[in-house]
Amino acid sequence: MPAQLEHANFTVSDPAATANWMREVFGWHLRWEGDAMAGGHTKHVGTEAHYVALYNPGNAGTLTNTSYETIGALNHIAVVVDDLDATEKTVLAQGFTTGNHADYEPGRRFYFHDADGIEYEVVQYD
Known part of the structure; x- marks a missing residue:
């Protein structure tokens, strides 16, 4: 495995x-x-x-020079969902703005940023 x-x-x-x-x-x-x-x-x-x-x-202040001090220290996190449209409605209801929508082989996606500026990619595979 x-x-x-x-x-x-x-x-x-x-x-x-x-x-x-x-x-x-x-x-x-x-x-x-x-x-x-x-x-x-x-x-x-x-x-x-x-x-x-x-x-x-x-x-x-108790940490020095570590990534644990930096809010949003990554490029993005991707999450696979069964229903992209329903998930986007829930994301919007949380007050986030979605963008960068794309259809691509083998699925569809959109992105959003949370309150800390962390970017999320949400994907539905066909």
């Missing part, structure tokens, strides 16, 4: 708010939450097999 991506961990301004919209948009659930490194807090949201770790350092 090839390796599988289990989770991605990135720093956000408000793990609870990010987890809430992810649960609403993607249908994920809160897997775990608790104290984290440097006095921070983390929430794990996703499925039983895969999740996103949403970290906030609490007092960012």
Whole structure:
């Protein structure tokens, strides 16, 4: 079996708010939450097999020169959905703006940025 991506961990301004919209948009659930490194807090949201770790350092001054201090330190995260149009309606209802719509082989996609400036690609394969 090839390796599988289990989770991605990135720093956000408000793990609870990010987890809430992810649960609403993607249908994920809160897997775990608790104290984290440097006095921070983390929430794990996703499925039983895969999740996103949403970290906030609490007092960012306790960390020096690490990616954990940088909110939105990645290019984008892509999520596959069964119904692209319904997901886009939910994304818009959360107050986000969608763009860069494209039909391509083998599916369709759009992008949006969350409140921390993190870019998400949403894909539906045909």
